[in-house]
Amino acid sequence: MKIEKTTLTVAQHPTGVDLAIPVITLTGTEPGPKVYIQANLHGAEVQGNAVIHHLLEAFKANPPRGQITLVPLANPIGINHKNGEFTLGRFDPVTGVNWNRQYHFDGSELAGFVAEHQEQSDEAIRDAFRQRLTAQLDQRLDSPWGLTVGQHLCLRLQRMAVEADIVLDLHTGPVSGRHLYVPRYARERARDFNIPLNILMPSEFGGALDEASFSPWWQLAERFASQGRELPVFVDSFTLELGSQEYLNVADARRDALGVLNYLQHSHRSAPWGALWADSPFQSEPVTRHACELEDYRAYYSPNGGQVEYLAPLEQLLKAGEPLARLWHFDRLAETDEAGLCDTLTLPCDAIPVLHFASASVQRGTELYKLLTNTFEL
Structure with missing residues (x-):
């Protein structure tokens, strides 16, 4: 196996100094x-870097077939976006746009592509469509009107990802349990990650890297199906949320790396390109997996401002009416007893808390929690 480390320029300071990221192939x-x-596309989401460390060590010990591209520290602007002791780095500080909503896919060419390639083999369609997606990105990068900082960064990352059969984007939440965004067509293969909470995604493109990677291929398969031809979805793509931001635990990252390796060793064994290994060299501890559809992944917003005491444990079922959080109003001190100082917040249905806001000080309308509702075992 050959290991090569290069750098990719993704941005440039006002001084003209380039910002580059490491790329390991x-x-x-x-x-x-x-x-x-x-x-680490978002600046505070550092745990994925440790997962990549463990993956690289595993690949050295068990050389895979094919080609693997590893990109830690994907966003040097976000990583360096500090405010006091906190890393912000979720939004482009110039435009305010989420870094992970700036990838590209133009579906207007699908109908013409399907008509043009209706009689070709699956492999010929796959290769031609990948060329079409690459051309879209190159055209976008060469826009005579220019691009935003975030678009420059994301399109250069996507330009590498578009060549892949499997795309994994490693993230974390604010204060978060481990969860996985799963395209519905890949729900069976998603089990191999051994991640306890799962959100099933439709084929629509919303700007994120996982969608930019699976939506084109899924929508292509849907178009062919409407013409009476069954075509596989050639690319798998997932977003893995690996705990909380501003948190690094290299030992914990080993568990998630094993989940990724377990998925990789089983994925697409029947595909034309085969599997990464002839056998299954990795063992990952299975977990009970709960899931919901994307539309049932609900946000709960604070009804008032105050200081919040988060009560509901993450990754555990919360029954309707049980305490979710306690909202304290210390501005009422000396005016009322303890019962009048706080409100207990509850939900109208059973749910599994996935993540909650990182701060204890909240405004009215702050997104306090995100939760799985209408859940089922995956």
């Missing part, structure tokens, strides 16, 4: 799938 001695894994 592993090339096996036998043909196989192409895999792209990136971490």
Whole structure:
């Protein structure tokens, strides 16, 4: 196996100094799938870098087939976006746009592409469509009107990811349990990650990297199906949320790396490019997995401002009416007894809390929690 480390320029300071990120490419001695894994697009979401560390060590010990591209520290602007002791880095500080909503896909060419390639083989369609997606990105990057800072960054990352058969984007939440965004067509393969909470995604493109990677191929398969031809979805893509932001635990990252390796060793064994390994060298501890549809992944917003005491444990079922949080109003001190100082917040239905706001000081309308509702075992 060959290991090569290069850098990719993704931004430029006002002084003209380039900002570059590390790119690690592993090339096996036998043909196989192409895999792209990136971490730390949002500045405070550092745990994915440790997962990539463990993945690299595992690949060295068990050389895979095919080619793997690893991109830690994917966003140097976000990583350096500090305010006091906190890393912000979720939004482009110039435009205010979420870094992970600036990837590109134009679906207007799908109908013409399907008509043009209706009689070709699956492999020819796959190769031609990948060329079309690459051309879209190159055209976007060469826009005579220019691009925002975030678009420059994301399109250069996407330009690497578009070559892959498997795309994994490693993130974390504010204060968060481990959860996984799963395209519905890949729900069976998603089990291999051994991540306890799962959100099932439709085929629509909303600007994130996982959608930019799976939506084109899924929508292509849907178009062919409408014409009476069954075509596989050639690319798998997932967003893995690996706990809380501003948190780094290299030992914890080993568990999630094993989940990724477990998925990779089983994924697409029947695909034309085969699997990364001939056998299954990795063992990952299975977990009970709960899931909901994207439309049932609900946000709960604070009804008032105050100081919040988060009560509901993450990743555990909360029954309707049980305490979710306690909202304290210390501005009422000396005016009322303890019962009048706080409100107990509850939900109208059973739910599994996934993450909550990082701060204890909240405004009215702050997104306090995100929760799975109408859940089922995956």
